[in-house]
Amino acid sequence: MKTMTRRELIKLFGNAAIGTGLLGASNLAFAKQSAHIVIVGGGVGGAAAAKYMRLLNSDVRITIIEPQPQYIFCPGSNEVVADFDTLETLTVDYNTLKSRYAVNVIQDYAQEIDYTGKSLILAKGDVIHYDKLIVSPGPDFKYNAVEGYSKELAEGDFPAAWHAGPQTLTLRDQIKSMPQGGTVLISSPVDPYRCPPAPYERASFIANKLKHTNPTAKILILDSKDDFIFHDVYMDFWKKEHGLGTDNARIEWVPAKNGGHVTKLDTNNRTLTTASGQTLRGDVINIIPPEMAGSFVRMNGLVKGDWAPINSKDFSSKRDKDVYVIGDSAAADPMPKTGYIASNQAKVVTKAIQAELTGKEIGTPFITNNCVAMAAEDWGMTVAETFRYAGNDRAYEESYVMSNPTENPYHRHIRAEVAKNWQRTFRKDIFS
Numbered sequence: 001m002k003t004m005t006r007r008e009l010i011k012l013f014g015n016a017a018i019g020t021g022l023l024g025a026s027n028l029a030f031a032k033q034s035a036h037i038v039i040v041g042g043g044v045g046g047a048a049a050a051k052y053m054r055l056l057n058s059d060v061r062i063t064i065i066e067p068q069p070q071y072i073f074c075p076g077s078n079e080v081v082a083d084f085d086t087l088e089t090l091t092v093d094y095n096t097l098k099s100r101y102a103v104n105v106i107q108d109y110a111q112e113i114d115y116t117g118k119s120l121i122l123a124k125g126d127v128i129h130y131d132k133l134i135v136s137p138g139p140d141f142k143y144n145a146v147e148g149y150s151k152e153l154a155e156g157d158f159p160a161a162w163h164a165g166p167q168t169l170t171l172r173d174q175i176k177s178m179p180q181g182g183t184v185l186i187s188s189p190v191d192p193y194r195c196p197p198a199p200y201e202r203a204s205f206i207a208n209k210l211k212h213t214n215p216t217a218k219i220l221i222l223d224s225k226d227d228f229i230f231h232d233v234y235m236d237f238w239k240k241e242h243g244l245g246t247d248n249a250r251i252e253w254v255p256a257k258n259g260g261h262v263t264k265l266d267t268n269n270r271t272l273t274t275a276s277g278q279t280l281r282g283d284v285i286n287i288i289p290p291e292m293a294g295s296f297v298r299m300n301g302l303v304k305g306d307w308a309p310i311n312s313k314d315f316s317s318k319r320d321k322d323v324y325v326i327g328d329s330a331a332a333d334p335m336p337k338t339g340y341i342a343s344n345q346a347k348v349v350t351k352a353i354q355a356e357l358t359g360k361e362i363g364t365p366f367i368t369n370n371c372v373a374m375a376a377e378d379w380g381m382t383v384a385e386t387f388r389y390a391g392n393d394r395a396y397e398e399s400y401v402m403s404n405p406t407e408n409p410y411h412r413h414i415r416a417e418v419a420k421n422w423q424r425t426f427r428k429d430i431f432s
């Protein structure tokens with residue numbers, strides 16, 4: 001798609017918006033005639049919604065509300081933890097969305113929805129009118145699920161590193177400077193959480209690094225679950241590469257049934273206590289807390305329990321048909337919470353909005369998820385899933401094909417290459 005000219009931008013957003021250089025810092029600047037699609041969150045779901053809305057419709061006005069000037073992708077952040085990639089690789093900005101797709105980006109927090117007036121109130125006080133509101137602010141973490149843990153500790157010496165950013169670097173540095181023979185404790189949460197294989201991928205990458213830099217170190221995964229995706233593939237990898245099941249195992253996995261669920265953190269002694277009453281000391285402690293919908297979603301009455309219920313045909317909220325919730329905050333079972341899914345949900349929503357604007361039928365939504373994960377640079381795995389709308393607002397019907405440890409070892413190599421390429425192309429798909 002070509003870059004928008006100044007004239008085309010003015011047509012979409014109005015003269016005043018261009019004049020301020022802010023492209024519509026005030027909604028008064030917008031032309032009144034075309035529909036205004038406002039998006040909360042410029043992460044995977046939100047940015048994909050903006051781009052694909054524009055590809056479907058060159059006339060609508062599109063505004064993203066996002067507090068950060070840049071977005072850091074989580075896919076690829078386990079590579080940063082293990083120190084074989086950098087956050088810079090994963091960081092993108094909003095310039096292409098602004099210039100090529102004429103998306104107005106306002107750097108602020110969305111705070112409150114006025115459902116009656118169809119407007120959004122921002123933290124700095126601006127009020128933005130919307131015709132359709134797409135909400136994709138990602139998840140929040142339940143820090144208090146582990147006694148003694150908190151957001152402040154996650155931002156300090158006990159990183160969760162489940163939003164890529166400074167915590168990713170803290171965790172990386174802690175692993176690098178761990179004493180010889182030290183222990184890494186990883187607490188893996190109950191379902192659902194973003195990127196189901198990622199705790200096990202992280203543990204594997206850390207083990208691969210320590211094998212060379214700190215060969216007597218150990219990694220203990222304390223799990224609040226009894227199973228996880230790619231379980232058999234990871235077990236096979238840990239046995240073959242890290243001595244799982246032997247006295248010298250570099251990596252161990254403790255499921256919930258064996259007391260893996262972590263209940264308490266003691267920061268002074270650097271210990272975790274588990275449901276079975278065991279207390280374990282970690283030189284590095286990585287607690288991945290359980291999740292819930294982002295605070296914007298919870299504060300605006302869009303949730304039932306932890307997540308936002310949606311009408312499955314178009315992801316409109318059960319609370320208001322002009323508000324759509326996608327990405328990690330949505331209650332979209334059986335879909336996993338992944339970026340791949342968030343971006344495809346965005347495509348369903350934008351098609352539904354376009355159908356409504358043009359008086360057409362939206363068709364039967366069909367969503368795919370091609371989840372790729374790695375155990376090592378040459379040891380990849382995939383699950384290819386499809387989700388078909390089952391009609392009458394029932395849950396989507398799922399079918400899938402998944403890697404298993406008995407397949408031809410060459411496939412692991414191919415899948416690792418697929419995983420690396422997928423990350424690159426996915427970033428491009430959303431942000432360029």
Ligand SMILES: Cc1cc2nc3c(=O)[nH]c(=O)nc-3n(C[C@H](O)[C@H](O)[C@H](O)COP(=O)(O)OP(=O)(O)OC[C@H]3O[C@@H](n4cnc5c(N)ncnc54)[C@H](O)[C@@H]3O)c2cc1C
Pocket residue numbers: 040041042043044045046065066067068071073074075076077078108109110111136137138139161162163164194195198294296326327328329337338339340341342371372
């Ligand atoms: C370690 C790790 C590895 C992963 N690997 C993969 C992978 O390989 N493949 C895959 O598909 N997925 C992967 N994921 C999952 C993927 O990152 C998420 O599922 C995806 O980012 C969800 O998109 P989202 O739009 O819901 O949230 P996000 O991408 O987190 O975007 C949310 C945005 O909303 C903004 N926001 C929050 N509150 C507000 C507010 N009040 N107002 C305005 N903006 C707000 C935030 O600043 C953020 O930019 C991984 C996740 C992790 C943690």
